Amino acid sequence: MSASLWVRWMAMQGVPRAFLSVRALRGDPLARLLLGRAEPMERNLLFDRLRARGGLVRTPFVRVSADYEVCRSVLRDSRFGVTNPVGTGLPQPMPALMNWADPGIPNPVEPPSMLMVDEPDHARYRRAVAHSFTPRAIERLGDRVETITADLLAELTGDADLLTGYAARLPVAVMADLLGLPDHMHPHLLEWGDSAAVLLDIGVSWAAFRRAVASLRHLDRYLHEHIPRIRRGELGETVLDPMITDPTLSHREIAANAALLIDAGFETTVNLIGNGIVLLLENPGALARLRAEPALWPAAVEEILRLESPVQMTVRTAHRDVELAGERVAAGEMIILLLAGANRDPEIFADPCRFDITRPNAREHLGFGAGAHVCLGAALARIEGAAALRGLFERFPALRLAAPPERRGLVTLYGYRRLSADLGSPVRSPAPGA
Ligand code: HEM
Numbered sequence: 001m002s003a004s005l006w007v008r009w010m011a012m013q014g015v016p017r018a019f020l021s022v023r024a025l026r027g028d029p030l031a032r033l034l035l036g037r038a039e040p041m042e043r044n045l046l047f048d049r050l051r052a053r054g055g056l057v058r059t060p061f062v063r064v065s066a067d068y069e070v071c072r073s074v075l076r077d078s079r080f081g082v083t084n085p086v087g088t089g090l091p092q093p094m095p096a097l098m099n100w101a102d103p104g105i106p107n108p109v110e111p112p113s114m115l116m117v118d119e120p121d122h123a124r125y126r127r128a129v130a131h132s133f134t135p136r137a138i139e140r141l142g143d144r145v146e147t148i149t150a151d152l153l154a155e156l157t158g159d160a161d162l163l164t165g166y167a168a169r170l171p172v173a174v175m176a177d178l179l180g181l182p183d184h185m186h187p188h189l190l191e192w193g194d195s196a197a198v199l200l201d202i203g204v205s206w207a208a209f210r211r212a213v214a215s216l217r218h219l220d221r222y223l224h225e226h227i228p229r230i231r232r233g234e235l236g237e238t239v240l241d242p243m244i245t246d247p248t249l250s251h252r253e254i255a256a257n258a259a260l261l262i263d264a265g266f267e268t269t270v271n272l273i274g275n276g277i278v279l280l281l282e283n284p285g286a287l288a289r290l291r292a293e294p295a296l297w298p299a300a301v302e303e304i305l306r307l308e309s310p311v312q313m314t315v316r317t318a319h320r321d322v323e324l325a326g327e328r329v330a331a332g333e334m335i336i337l338l339l340a341g342a343n344r345d346p347e348i349f350a351d352p353c354r355f356d357i358t359r360p361n362a363r364e365h366l367g368f369g370a371g372a373h374v375c376l377g378a379a380l381a382r383i384e385g386a387a388a389l390r391g392l393f394e395r396f397p398a399l400r401l402a403a404p405p406e407r408r409g410l411v412t413l414y415g416y417r418r419l420s421a422d423l424g425s426p427v428r429s430p431a432p433g434a
Helices: 003-025 029-034 040-053 068-075 094-100 121-133 135-139 142-155 163-167 169-179 183-200 206-231 251-267 269-282 284-292 294-307 378-395
Strands: 063-065 080-082 159-161 314-318 322-324 327-329 334-337 416-418 420-422
Touching: 003 029, 003 094, 003 206, 029 040, 063 068, 068 314, 068 322, 068 334, 121 135, 121 251, 135 378, 142 163, 142 169, 142 378, 159 163, 163 169, 163 269, 163 378, 163 416, 169 183, 169 251, 169 269, 169 378, 183 206, 183 251, 206 251, 251 269, 269 284, 269 294, 269 378, 269 416, 284 294, 284 378, 294 378
Parallel strands: 063 334
Antiparallel strands: 080 314, 159 420, 314 334, 322 327
């Protein structure tokens, strides 16, 4: 790896990492959270403490909110924009150094990925793919999702790691289908996505950063062949077609957004399914109710998204001076929006730490964000989550964990690395592809 990559890491991640590490050593709970050192109990306590201090809290290094109303209003307010990791709010020469050291590969968490640009570019990119992800378009995918789920369940026997053997495989298969990616690519996509997921965090280590960039390089090389194949019509219809045929979009714009769809499409949903498996095993009453009333599965998925949010936080930057929650936020200031904290705000969700699949307002959670950047794949994630969890618990009624679940160790993307399970006997054998 080149020296310029190290310079880029240092400017983007190394300096914040050193700063956060010093603060964490002094016991700063937010720094501990951002470095992935806070256990779930400590994290929840931090959310409560922050809310007790106000809707918007100023810390020595950043503003932060765990308050539902503040998080939601910032996400929906056009006076705030996304936080470009390449230089936002940092003094020169940091941004200049980062640009000089740009490895020039499509990165889902840097511009021109739609996740990291404001209007008007954001609307241009999003519009090109949005119609494939509307609830109506996704409804038509329902049978395909059920078929893939049944095929995966048919392969599960005895002892299994439900994370790699099941939860990760459904979303990658569905996204690969939509993007025209062949089956033999699934393991590569999973490996690349897993290494790149860390880039959503703040203060990433040099080793993890290097691995992530290496994975993005592999993906870039692959997209360099894949995009022309779509352009030549060799892969049938894909969700990328409107982007690829848009003459105003460059290869880099198409590739960055394709990389975003690939990673966002399964690195998040795997956590919804994994977190759901653990929550339901910990709450046998809820599971019994779902067995008796399967119509409650969609509501259970909302409650999982609320209580164990797969995306725990996002960041926004003020475009101009703004009055917010009685505070003045200056142009250029960043706010960390703790979506997971907002989803446990007792002002909105009664008894917020309780898992309640009949909670009337669970669907109001901010697990998919809100405003212009609200999750494009929310409808897809919802049907995948319900199909995967319902299918698994119906087929293996005696399912239990064979070892304590192992956490993934990321901060923004929250989920498990391994779920070793003893499946017990299957109830019936779904015909593969049925
Ligand atoms: C449980 C699963 C998922 C969760 C919790 C989730 C969560 C989120 C959140 C919180 C955001 C907003 C981030 C921000 O405002 O900074 C987002 C954006 C996005 N998500 Fe998802 N997501 C999930 C699944 C998916 C799937 C299956 C896709 C596949 C299409 C997808 C594609 C996207 C895209 C493209 C964006 C960027 C939208 C934009 O910037 O306009 N997500 N997601």
